[in-house]
Amino acid sequence: MRCLLAFGLSAWARAQAPALVSESALPRAVETALETQIELHRRGFSCGAIDGVTGAQTAAALRGIQRAAGLRESGLLDEPTQELLQLTEPVLTTYTVTAEGLAELRPVPTTWLEKSQQPVLAFATALEQIAERFRAHPRLLQRLNPEVDWTALAEGAVITVPAVERATVTGRASHITIRLEARELELEDADGRVIAHFPVSIARMAEKRPLGELHVTVAITDPNYTFDPVVFPESAEAKTLGRKLIIPPGPNNPVGRAWIGLDRSGYGIHGTPDPEKVGRTESHGCFRLANWDALTLLRHVFVGMRVAVEP
CATH class of the missing domain: 2.40.440.10 (L,D-transpeptidase catalytic domain-like)
Incomplete structure (x- = not known):
């Protein structure tokens, strides 16, 4: 992966991530919803799937980090919170699609019995795979990459993604x-x-x-997952199975x-x-x-x- 400047980005992406226009502008306070969500994720304050749209989960994450910092819990990107959320690196980067990543994709069966017969419940599509890797909502990736045909993604394709894969949690958990x-x-x-x-x-x-x-x-x-028909009375398949099933691990396992x-x-x-x-x-x-x-x-x-x- 490599960090992005302004080159090659859509107008929407440049508007949402102005830090990309010039890396010399960093560090600075976050300005947009997308920047806020990415910086929150980097610090371990998740707002769910990053989508660049301020909503209830972003507000909750803001209240969480405001509690942690002793700020007023407004749930808003107010001035003290902007000063707290300082960007030190660009918020978008690129990911190059690999043959290994594409080889991992496999359809997810629709029935519990078929799922139990798989070696792994892997990602079904490249869009799903890349979105999860970079904590992104699929619609965000589609908006950041309007020219990409996600149904025919090939090795070597370069995808613009949020620059966050791993959260850094500061402190010792109790x-x-x-x-x-x-x-x-x-x-x-x-x-x-x-x-x-x-x-x-x-x-x-x-x-x-x-x-x-x-x-x-x-x-x-x-983990794997034990499917117990008793727990799923709404499932027509569960009513006919009459036995428990072991569902293999993977990102599409019921417990992830x-x-x-x-x-x-x-x-x-x-x-x-x-x-x-x-x-x-x-x-x-x-x-x-x-x-x-x-x-x-x-x-x-x-x-x-x-x-x-x-x-």
């Missing part, structure tokens, strides 16, 4: 707080300071939402790329194959994060860590 009504999960240090923030999906049925204190029992990267088990049977914090839906749809009972956020959280949890679930 515990997790999940707020059900706000649909947010925050990682905090021993003094209660927020060091990371993630949007989260919660159980559809209120009686399946655990309240109180839980604890981490296990943390696994790329990470599983953090809790000391309540069947409950955990995990990833998802549908990151754009996190915080907007509901789960069967667990706490669902985007895969990139679940992997960030996984690096900072430990067995026995306290998880406080608040209304």
Whole structure:
């Protein structure tokens, strides 16, 4: 990958990321929604899939970082928050499509039985693969790359992407707080300071939402998943299967790329194959994060860590 200047970018991209016009302009405060989202992600304050549009999850991430910094929790990109969110490097970069990446793609079956028969539930398309790698909403990639034919992407194609693959969480994690009504999960240090923030999906049925204190029992990267027909009464296939199935790992596994088990049977914090839906749809009972956020959280949890679930 290489960093971008203004060369080759669409007018929309240049408007959203003016730091690209001249690297000598850095460091400076963020100015646009896209810059704000990328800088928040870099610091471990996730606003979900990066889309360049200010919404409820961006506001929640801003409130999280404002809490961490002792600022007024406005949820807005006000002047003190702009001064806090200083850009030190360009917000967009390029990714060159590789033969290895394309070779990893494979269709995702539609039935549970067919899924259980696969060696891995990999990415189905290059758009999905690149979007997840760079924490982006697919529509953002399409807007940044208006000339790209995503159905015929070839080795060597150069794609403009957000310049963020990994979040840097500052501080030592002590515990997790999940707020059900706000649909947010925050990682905090021993003094209660927020060091990371993630949007989260919660159980559809209120009686399946655990309240109180839980604890981490296990943390696994790329887990498999046990499909239990009893848990999916709405599924016509589940009614006829009559047995459990082991679903292989991969980004399109139902629990995504990470599983953090809790000391309540069947409950955990995990990833998802549908990151754009996190915080907007509901789960069967667990706490669902985007895969990139679940992997960030996984690096900072430990067995026995306290998880406080608040209304």
